[in-house]
Amino acid sequence: MSHKPEAIVFFDLDGTLFNSQVDVLSSSLEAIEKLKQNNIIPMIATGRTPCEVVDLMRKTQIDSIIGMNGQVVLYKGEKVFTNNIDKDVIVRIHQYSKQEMNIPLSFYNDEMMCISEYSQPAEKFYNYLKQPVPSVDDQVYLKSPIQMILLLCESGEALYRDVFPELTFIRNTPYCVDVFNHGGSKGYGITQLLKNKGFTDVPTYAFGDGMNDFEMFLTVDHPIAMGNAVDELKAQAEFVTDTNNNDGIAKALQKFGLI
Numbered sequence: 001m002s003h004k005p006e007a008i009v010f011f012d013l014d015g016t017l018f019n020s021q022v023d024v025l026s027s028s029l030e031a032i033e034k035l036k037q038n039n040i041i042p043m044i045a046t047g048r049t050p051c052e053v054v055d056l057m058r059k060t061q062i063d064s065i066i067g068m069n070g071q072v073v074l075y076k077g078e079k080v081f082t083n084n085i086d087k088d089v090i091v092r093i094h095q096y097s098k099q100e101m102n103i104p105l106s107f108y109n110d111e112m113m114c115i116s117e118y119s120q121p122a123e124k125f126y127n128y129l130k131q132p133v134p135s136v137d138d139q140v141y142l143k144s145p146i147q148m149i150l151l152l153c154e155s156g157e158a159l160y161r162d163v164f165p166e167l168t169f170i171r172n173t174p175y176c177v178d179v180f181n182h183g184g185s186k187g188y189g190i191t192q193l194l195k196n197k198g199f200t201d202v203p204t205y206a207f208g209d210g211m212n213d214f215e216m217f218l219t220v221d222h223p224i225a226m227g228n229a230v231d232e233l234k235a236q237a238e239f240v241t242d243t244n245n246n247d248g249i250a251k252a253l254q255k256f257g258l259i
Contacts, residue, residue, distance in 0.1 A: 007203040007258065009035060010045040010066060010190065010216060011249070013053070014173075015209035016226050017044070017060075019245045022130055024060060027250040032060055034259035043075075045186045047172045047212055049108045049148065050074055052131070069170065069212055070189025071147035071180050072110040073196075081192040082110065083184050084145040085167070093149065093164060093179070094138070101159070106150035106176075107140050114140045121152035125175040151177040170212050178212065187215030205256065207241075207249055208233060224252045 011017040019025055032042045044053060045066040057063060064075045073081040090107075094116065097103045105116040114137040115122050126133045140146070151157055157169045157177040165182065172178045194200045204220040206213070209229040217223035217236040225237035226248050234240050241252035253259045 004199060004202055005039055005041040007040045007205060008043060008199065009040060009253070009258065010043050010186070010204070010206040010220065011062075012186075012206075012208040012210070012213050012216075013044060013046045013048060013056075015228060015244055016207050016213075017244075017249065024056070025245075025247060025249070027247040029060060031250040031253050031259050032062065035253070036061070038258065040258055045070075045190070045206065045208075045213075045216055047148075047170075047178050049113055050110045051112060066186055066189040066193070067110055068108055068148040069172075069178055069180060070184050070186045070192075070215075073189050073193045074110070075193060075197060079110070080196050081189065082145065082147055083181050083188075084109075084147055085141075085149065085181055087141060087146075089164070089166060090141040090146055090149065093160070093167070094141075096160075096163060097151065101153075101156055103151050103153045103156060106134065106152060107137075107146050108148040108150070109145055110147065112140075112144070114138075115152075119152065121154075121175065125150075125152050125173065128173060128175055147180065149179040151179060153177065172210070172212055185215035186213060187217075187219035190216060190219050205258070207252070209244065222256065224256075 035042050042062050043064040047069045050067045071083040104119045107114050113134045115134050116138040168182050170178045205222040206216045206220040207224050209226040223237045225234045225240045227243035242248035
């Protein structure tokens with residue numbers, strides 16, 4: 001049984017912990033340090049894979065993450081949960097994307113990411129994230145477990161939903177769609193964490209701004225929407241704080257008495 005924290009706070013990244021310049025405000029860094037001093041665990045909850053955010057985790061001194069929209073959970077460096085996509089399903093979606101849709105893919109697990117081919121959609125998406133384009137390996141799923149796939153496209157995902165009912169498709173940016181096992185979500189990852197670590201009675205808080213935060217908001221005790229969040233998410237929030245550019249995280253943590 002792990003030593004129980006006083007509370008756990010989950011932070012989405014883009015539009016939430018990150019400001020518009022894809023950086024973390026000094027007020028947020030100070031707030032995270034105060035949380036830790038108060039035996040409150042800060043956790044990242046993101047569509048990104050842990051290997052993408054190594055530098056951020058080092059900068060914030062956060063060592064726990066709900067990654068890939070809940071498909072992997074690391075708690076203080078320990079791998080608590082993974083939700084791998086069946087290889088046969090990946091073969092099917094790869095063939096369908098290549099032969100029917102002409103949509104390139106990215107393949108993710110908690111330790112690496114690859115793309116199916118070098119393409120303009122890949123360039124556009126990773127430039128949007130301010131990241132280098134990953135290496136090409138269109139058969140990586142035959143060698144390694146895959147927990148999330150990205151459709152690198154600006155439209156077209158609707159056709160996939162009927163063909164692949166065992167998968168969930170969530171548009172996370174204008175240039176990509178996150179794909180993972182049906183029923184997977186940030187909320188599902190949080191549920192697995194709390195169950196596996198014996199933390200089901202620990203108070204939980206979450207900050208978010210987009211629709212991939214929706215299930216997380218339904219799961220935690222105290223959902224907090226950023227001022228820049230989409231209206232549908234604000235409607236599910238207990239509290240709407242200031243924006244990601246205007247100390248929204250620090251202000252809400254102070255309001256809830258966590259720092």
